[in-house]
Amino acid sequence: MAQPSCSDQRDRPEKGRCCPGPAGGPECGCESHATVSGSAAAGHWIVGQVDTPAGTIPKVEARLRFQDRLGAWKARWAIGRMNYAVVPGLYAVGEPGPDSPVFVTANYKMSFDVLRKQLADMSAWVLVLDTRGINVWCAAGKGTFGTDELVKRIATTKLAKIVSHRTLIVPQLGAPGVAAHQVKKRSGFRVIYGPVRASDIPRFVENGFDATPDMREVRFDFRDRLVLTPLEIVSWGRRALWGRQGLIIMLTLVVVSGLDRQGWLLHKALRLGPWALAMYAIAFLCGTFLAPLLLPWLPGRAFAVKGAVLGGVAALAVTWFRWDASAGWGTRVNIAAWAVLLPTVSSFIAVTFVGASTYTSLSGVFKEMRLAVPVHITATIVGVVLLVLGQFV
Amino acid sequence: MGKLAYLRNIVTLELHADKCTGCRMCMEVCPHGVFVLAGKKAKIDDRDACMECGACARNCAAGAISVRAGVGCASKFIHGQEHGTVARCFFRIWGYGV
Numbered sequence: 432m433a434q435p436s437c438s439d440q441r442d443r444p445e446k447g448r449c450c451p452g453p454a455g456g457p458e459c460g461c462e463s464h465a466t467v468s469g470s471a472a473a474g475h476w477i478v479g480q481v482d483t484p485a486g487t488i489p490k491v492e493a494r495l496r497f498q499d500r501l502g503a504w505k506a507r508w509a510i511g512r513m514n515y516a517v518v519p520g521l522y523a524v525g526e527p528g529p530d531s532p533v534f535v536t537a538n539y540k541m542s543f544d545v546l547r548k549q550l551a552d553m554s555a556w557v558l559v560l561d562t563r564g565i566n567v568w569c570a571a572g573k574g575t576f577g578t579d580e581l582v583k584r585i586a587t588t589k590l591a592k593i594v595s596h597r598t599l600i601v602p603q604l605g606a607p608g609v610a611a612h613q614v615k616k617r618s619g620f621r622v623i624y625g626p627v628r629a630s631d632i633p634r635f636v637e638n639g640f641d642a643t644p645d646m647r648e649v650r651f652d653f654r655d656r657l658v659l660t661p662l663e664i665v666s667w668g669r670r671a672l673w674g675r676q677g678l679i680i681m682l683t684l685v686v687v688s689g690l691d692r693q694g695w696l697l698h699k700a701l702r703l704g705p706w707a708l709a710m711y712a713i714a715f716l717c718g719t720f721l722a723p724l725l726l727p728w729l730p731g732r733a734f735a736v737k738g739a740v741l742g743g744v745a746a747l748a749v750t751w752f753r754w755d756a757s758a759g760w761g762t763r764v765n766i767a768a769w770a771v772l773l774p775t776v777s778s779f780i781a782v783t784f785v786g787a788s789t790y791t792s793l794s795g796v797f798k799e800m801r802l803a804v805p806v807h808i809t810a811t812i813v814g815v816v817l818l819v820l821g822q823f824v
Numbered sequence: 825m826g827k828l829a830y831l832r833n834i835v836t837l838e839l840h841a842d843k844c845t846g847c848r849m850c851m852e853v854c855p856h857g858v859f860v861l862a863g864k865k866a867k868i869d870d871r872d873a874c875m876e877c878g879a880c881a882r883n884c885a886a887g888a889i890s891v892r893a894g895v896g897c898a899s900k901f902i903h904g905q906e907h908g909t910v911a912r913c914f915f916r917i918w919g920y921g922v
């Protein structure tokens with residue numbers, strides 16, 4: 432498969448949308464090479480300014496506008512650019528003074544949006560780090576949301592002159608990049624780790640800036656997984672269904688369906704072709720939609736196993752439906768071929784959901800991939816051979 | 825329904841209890857409740873729940889924790905940085921607002 436430099440096919444350079452240059456922002460919250468330019472005054476979210484001993488600080492709205500919500504919705508369906516970046520620096524929400532709390536975030540627009548939305552009922556400072564348009568968690572993993580950048584940003588914004596206290600609230604999921612003790616040593620500021628979910632910020636503040644254990648835990652509930660499925664379907668679909676590779680696969684399936692000892696028969700293609708396409712679609716649905724949703728209830732720990740089991744159940748159902756004692760050997764071999772291919776495709780797609788999950792370790796993923804990929808390849812070969820053979824018996 | 829669990833006995837997390845000062849920082853930053861306090865020191869309570877994010881090791885001033893940190897992302901193997909990363913990043917923003 433091709434190796435695009437950005438995070439998804441739609442961002443490929445030949446479409447002219449990857450790394451749009453100085454005027455544009457990064458394409459999404461995960462991989463970007465764009466840098467931010469322009470003044471801090473840019474953006475509809477800036478609604479004024481606040482005077483401080485260190486100069487004027489732009490004031491941002493805590494309310495999200497229609498454009499902001501639309502941007503988030505588009506990101507969910509993977510439409511267009513994922514979003515854009517905010518200029519790093521210090522921002523004011525409400526009417527903050529020297530005693531107001533300081534919340535730290537990344538300069539990915541959506542990260543910034545979710546935070547300011549939660550600050551609606553208070554006055555606070557928001558310190559935006561330059562993570563090159565990447566969200567906190569991913570940036571922390573890469574180290575761009577990290578100790579160095581935080582210490583540097585504290586200095587460049589003259590934060591010590593603006594606030595009288597020496598405390599920063601850093602999202603807990605930024606902790607992989609930030610060493611609280613080093614920040615303290617290098618800047619004098621104490622890091623308090625805030626809740627994992629931005630929506631817990633009001634509760635966290637009420638609780639005296641203390642996160643309760645439930646605010647500290649990352650979960651992966653049904654609703655969380657459901658929200659991810661559109662992105663799964665769209666990002667896989669644009670490759671496997673309506674993308675070039677997908678069209679080639681589907682066309683091949685129809686062509687193969689017409690093969691016969693007597694050559695190529697149209698009526699056979701019309702009879703078996705729709706079946707083949709249906710099997711392909713079922714496998715797609717299992718991998719992109721059902722596997723993520725049913726994740727905790729599918730047996731096995733490895734995603735490849737979960738996907739394969741699901742595909743296997745689907746294959747059984749199909750077999751039960753298609754099996755006919757009077758059917759010839761051709762049909763039987765065809766059914767057998769799909770009984771191999773369906774779980775394979777489902778498993779192959781389900782494995783990539785590891786990337787979206789919140790509890791898988793890199794070592795685990797390495798192990799899973801080392802075992803799963805050879806099995807996928809072998810099973811695909813076996814399935815395809817059976818599929819073609821079935822046309823000739 | 826219990827917690828979702830990934831592969832067993834595979835994570836690289838190590839705690840060197842002799843260096844631990846019992847500051848509790850690792851318990852604070854871990855998103856999966858891997859550590860508990862046993863007496864005056866940290867103890868690994870649920871090792872298999874570790875996702876190797878590296879937050880604990882980074883924030884342990886005593887240097888008592890080591891882990892090979894990385895993003896567990898299958899898409900790196902299949903097609904570079906494409907698909908799973910987008911979903912993961914989206915989830916991190918949508919689900920956690922970070």
Ligand code: SF4
Binds near residue numbers: 845866885
């Ligand atoms: S952060 Fe380090 S020193 Fe503190 S409790 Fe955990 S292991 Fe011990």
Ligand code: SF4
Binds near residue numbers: 837
């Ligand atoms: S690496 Fe992350 S998940 Fe694992 S124990 Fe440390 S903080 Fe917890």
